[in-house]
Amino acid sequence: MTPARGEGEHPPGRGEGARPPGPSTRAVHAGLPPESQGQAFLPGPTFAAPFHLAGDPDGSSHVYGRYGNPTWSAYERALGELEGGEAVLFGSGMAAASAVLLPILFPGDVLVMPSDAYMGLRGLVDSHIAPRGVEVRALTTAGGVLERACLDGAALEGASLVWLETPTNPGLDVIDVAAVSDAAHARGALVAVDDTLATPLQQRPLELGADYSVTSDTKAMTGHADLVLGHVATRDPARAQTLREWRALSGAIPGPFEAWLAHRSLATLALRLASQQENALALASALSKRPEVSGVRYPGLRDDPAHRLAARQMEGFGTVLTFTLPDRATAERFLAELRIVAEATSFGGVHSTAERRGRWGGDDVPEGLIRFSAGCEGPDDLLADVLGALEGASG
Ligand SMILES: Cc1ncc(COP(=O)(O)O)c(C=O)c1O
Secondary structure (H helix, E strand, O other), rough: OOOOOOOOOOOOOOOOOOOOOOOOHHHHHHOOOOOOOOOOOOOOOOOEEEEOOOOOOOOOOOEEEOOOOOHHHHHHHHHHHHOOOEEEOOOHHHHHHHHHHHHHHOOOEEEEEEOOOOOOHHHHHHHHHHOOEEEEEEEEOOOHHHHHHHHOOOOOOOOOEEEEEOOOOOOOOOOOHHHHHHHHOOOEEEEEEEEOOOOOOOOOOHHHOOEEEEEOOOOOOOOOOOOOOOOEEEEHHHHHHHHHHHHHHHOOOOOOHHHHHHHHHHHHHHHHHHHHHHHHHHHHHHHHHOOEEEEEOOOOOOOOOOOHHHHHHHHOOEEEEEOOOOOOHHHHHHHHHHHOOOEEEOOOOOOEEEEEEEHHOOOOOOOOOEEEEEOOOOHHHHHHHHHHHHHHHOO
């Protein structure tokens, strides 16, 4: 890593027993090329379909735009540094998830997964994985059901892959990645973790023992509501190669401009997360005290069922909270009353957003459940907006 400017002659990371760089330093410098006189800190995107290639293919790193691109490679280097593995970039989080699942699951294999995982993932499994003869064991994460069934081995008999999502979307349950990985590996199963709600700055699945860390970079990783991307990280070079081959053959590639925007946005990831989770905690605490609000979930709340494990496994609690209003009509009025907070799906961005999750019909949630993504607005402004909208919705 290039030393941070202004850190003097002994920047972190240099010398015996040097202090490892903190999250902000890692995010600011991740994947940047070595300093070079007159060159940009982060070179601009390379837009190319074919690259010059005379004669037979000679192993040149860039040949054709579906096989590789220097702008992808720079962001992948950054992601690899943050994940502690080798990262492969895809055109979306779902493309990244598909690249893990489809090349390794065949008829007769067994997939263990949360029945309350992100609904797009469940849709992919229901439409394209179960019908090809893969046995799917889907168990709820609520009350630790999936985790217990893995730890006592009941769910793992003959399993090929355990797919975890932690924290879950929208349930915000947290699963013990290290314990489940140990149990799965002891029975010969691989483990993949959807790390989207945490990001690799707040939770590193590969260090916890997982074989794949999968993230939708559409959300907090990039945070500006302006692009769709995803990535997978792994420590196994053969698995990384399979992922790259799958990307080239399926064509699930990212655009160079999106990759460059993502790399540029990475520098502020730690700052954004710090501000967003401060807002998320303030909102969750305030909402917990309101009589018309029930079921507030945020892993950062001390009395949340996920708090203890999240505090041990994560370096932060994420940007998303959920809470339940008495019914659908109250939830819709609440959303309509919000002035600063936008009604929109997705999460993790600098703009606070909220939605009535039941509107999609794909999650087993109460009609009045609101999934709220805390942005970077001033905490007082945000609280005033949310509490004002609650008043308006009840009045
Ligand atoms: C937990 C989780 N994983 C994966 C995805 C898919 O990401 P993308 O929309 O970038 O394909 C989402 C999208 O909402 C998600 O919430």
